[in-house]
Amino acid sequence: MNRTSAVRPVGPRRVKGNRKVSRRIANTTAIVIALLTVFPLYWMVLSALKPDGEINSVDPRPWTWHPTLDNFRDAFGVSGFGGYFLNSLIVATVVVVLSGLVSFLAAVALTRFDFKFRTTILVMFLVAQMVPVEALTIPLFFLVRDIGTVAPGFGLSTLGSLMLVNLAFSLPFAIWMLRGFVKAIPESLEEAARIDGANRFTILWRILFPLVAPGLAATSVFSFITAWNDFVFAKTFILDTDHQTLPAALMVFFKPDENDWGGIMAASTLMTIPVLIFFVLVQRHLVSGLGGAVKD
Amino acid sequence: MTTTTTPARADRPAPAPVRPRGGANKTKSGRRRSWMPLWLLLPSAVILIPLFGYPLYQLGLLSFLEFGQPQASAGEVAEFVGFDNYSTLLGDDQFWDVLSQTVIFAAACVVATLAVGAALAVLLTRVGKWPRLLLLFAALGAWAAPAMTGSTVWMFLFDTNLGLVNEVLGMQGHNWFYEKWSAFALVGVVVVWHSFPFVMISLYAGIESIPVSVLEAARLDGASTWTTFRHVMLPILRPILTIVVIQSIIWDFKVFTQIYVMTGGGGIAGQNLVLNVYAYQKAFASSDYSLGAAIGVLMTLILLVVTVFYIRALRRSGEEL
Numbered sequence: 001m002n003r004t005s006a007v008r009p010v011g012p013r014r015v016k017g018n019r020k021v022s023r024r025i026a027n028t029t030a031i032v033i034a035l036l037t038v039f040p041l042y043w044m045v046l047s048a049l050k051p052d053g054e055i056n057s058v059d060p061r062p063w064t065w066h067p068t069l070d071n072f073r074d075a076f077g078v079s080g081f082g083g084y085f086l087n088s089l090i091v092a093t094v095v096v097v098l099s100g101l102v103s104f105l106a107a108v109a110l111t112r113f114d115f116k117f118r119t120t121i122l123v124m125f126l127v128a129q130m131v132p133v134e135a136l137t138i139p140l141f142f143l144v145r146d147i148g149t150v151a152p153g154f155g156l157s158t159l160g161s162l163m164l165v166n167l168a169f170s171l172p173f174a175i176w177m178l179r180g181f182v183k184a185i186p187e188s189l190e191e192a193a194r195i196d197g198a199n200r201f202t203i204l205w206r207i208l209f210p211l212v213a214p215g216l217a218a219t220s221v222f223s224f225i226t227a228w229n230d231f232v233f234a235k236t237f238i239l240d241t242d243h244q245t246l247p248a249a250l251m252v253f254f255k256p257d258e259n260d261w262g263g264i265m266a267a268s269t270l271m272t273i274p275v276l277i278f279f280v281l282v283q284r285h286l287v288s289g290l291g292g293a294v295k296d
Numbered sequence: 297m298t299t300t301t302t303p304a305r306a307d308r309p310a311p312a313p314v315r316p317r318g319g320a321n322k323t324k325s326g327r328r329r330s331w332m333p334l335w336l337l338l339p340s341a342v343i344l345i346p347l348f349g350y351p352l353y354q355l356g357l358l359s360f361l362e363f364g365q366p367q368a369s370a371g372e373v374a375e376f377v378g379f380d381n382y383s384t385l386l387g388d389d390q391f392w393d394v395l396s397q398t399v400i401f402a403a404a405c406v407v408a409t410l411a412v413g414a415a416l417a418v419l420l421t422r423v424g425k426w427p428r429l430l431l432l433f434a435a436l437g438a439w440a441a442p443a444m445t446g447s448t449v450w451m452f453l454f455d456t457n458l459g460l461v462n463e464v465l466g467m468q469g470h471n472w473f474y475e476k477w478s479a480f481a482l483v484g485v486v487v488v489w490h491s492f493p494f495v496m497i498s499l500y501a502g503i504e505s506i507p508v509s510v511l512e513a514a515r516l517d518g519a520s521t522w523t524t525f526r527h528v529m530l531p532i533l534r535p536i537l538t539i540v541v542i543q544s545i546i547w548d549f550k551v552f553t554q555i556y557v558m559t560g561g562g563g564i565a566g567q568n569l570v571l572n573v574y575a576y577q578k579a580f581a582s583s584d585y586s587l588g589a590a591i592g593v594l595m596t597l598i599l600l601v602v603t604v605f606y607i608r609a610l611r612r613s614g615e616e617l
Contacts, residue, residue, distance in 0.1 A: 023422065030419055030427035034434035040489070041437050043460065044449040058468060060460045102339040109336035121337070123607060128348060130599040130606075134552045134572045135592025138579045139354035140347075142368070168347035171340060200332060229442040231553045236580065247444040251557070261452050268445035279440040280433075 181215025413495025
C-alpha cells in the first residue's frame, strides 16, 4: 500500500532531512485541499442549521452558536419535503433492485457465453452511455404521455414513469460495470459446480450471484445516483406537485431575488445524505468497480 | 439501440475473437454455446428497446418533421420536412454561438478536471496515511454530492448579497452570473469540483498499481524523477489516462443540471446556453420539438465520434470486448 516508503533510498542525512520537509509540505497541501474540497458540504450543513437571522445576515460566519432544526422542520412541514423524499426513495429503490437483477443477468450473458453479435451488443451498451439523455427527453415525453393512455400507472405525473426511464438509463452503465466483476470470478468455480450436478439456475443464483454481490453493491450506487439525482425527467414528466421528487422539488425554493437559503440548504442536506452514506459504504469497491473502464 | 439480437442467431458457432490480445486469456472453448445468453439478455432488451432504442429512433424521426405545439397537443398530423430543421439550425447564429461556447466550456472543464485530478493523484502518493485518507474522503464527498445540491451550495456561496465569497472578497453586491464568462467560470468550478475525484482516484489507483520493482529499477539505473515519470510511469498509465480523458469529455459536453439550475435555464438572454440545455429549451420552452430534436441528433453525432475514439482506446488498452 505505502509505496513511497518502499522506494525511499538509503541516502545521506541531508537528503533525508530535505525529504522530511517536502513530505511535510505535501501533507499540509493535502490537508488544505481536503478541507477546501469538503468546505461547500460543510457550509451546506452549517447553513441548514443556522437560524434565519444568521442566514440573512450580510456578514456570514463559518460557525454558529445557535444551531436549530427550524429549516428542516419548515422543509418537512411547510414545503412537504417528506413526501418528495419518500417519492425519490421509492423510485431509487425500485430502480436499484431491478437494475441490479437485470444487469446481473446481462453481465453473465456477456462474459460467460460466446455468441454472435456479443461484441456488437457490448459496444452498444458503451455507446448508449454517451447518448445525451436530456435530448432524448423530447421523444420520451410523448412516449410517456402515450403510455399513460394504456397504462395509467406509467403515464405523465406518475412515479412509475420515472422508474421506467431511470431504469432504462441506468442499465447500460450498470451492465458495463458489472461485467468487470463477473469477469473477475474464475470460471472454474462454476465448472466445479456443474460437475457436481448443479443446474444452470443453481449456478447462476447460488454460485455466481453471491460472488458478484460486492460488485453489485458498487454498481447499485451508480444506479441509485442516476435515479436519485435525476432532475430532467422529473421536471419534464411530473406535472403535479404530489409526485414530484427531490431535485425538481428543490427548484420550488428558488424565487427571484429572495431565495430561502436556509430551506434550500436543509433540503440539499437531506438530498445529499443518502448518497453520501451509500458512497461511504461501498467506497472500497468503487475504484475496482469502475474496472470495466479503468483497469489493466 | 440494442435491437440486433435475434434469437435465431444465438446457436451459431461463435466468431473468432476479434483481437486475441490483452485480456484474452479466457479459454474460448470453455464457453458454452446455447440459448442461455438470450434468456439472460431478454430482460435488458425488454427494457432498453422500447425505452432507449425507440426514443432514439423517434428523436431522429422528429428532427425531420415539422412538430410544434399544434402537433403536440392538438394532434395535428406532422409534416415531413426533410432537412429543413437542420438548415434552419445551421443558418441560425445562435446555434453557432451555443456550439462554440459548449466546446469552449467543455474543453476548459476537461483540462481543469484533469490538471487538478492528476496533480492530486501524484500528491496522494507523497503524503502520509492520514492526509491521504482525509483527501480521499473529502473527494468522495464531492463526488457523491448530487449535481443539484452541488449547484445550490455553490450558488449560495457566491450569492450576490448573502454569499460568503463576496463577503470575504469585499465584493458584496457583485452578481457573478451577470457576466457571461464569469457565470460559465463559476459553473465550471462546480463541474470540476464534482468530477475531479473520479480522475484523482482512478489515476491514484493506477499509480499505486505500478510495481515498486519497476520504479526501483529505474532509480537504480540513475533515471531522474522526470525521466522515470516520462518513460516509465506515463506509458503504464496511458490506458487509464485515455479513458479518464474521454470520459471527462463526454461528461463535460453533456453538463445539464448545473447550467440549468445555476444560470436559471441558460443565463441572461440565453448567454450561458450549452447544446444540451439549448435542445431542451427549444423543445419545452419554445414548443419547437423538432428543432430541439435536431440539436439532440447533432449532439449525439458529435459524441459518437468521441465514442469511436473511446472504443479504440479501450481496445488498445487490452480490454476484451
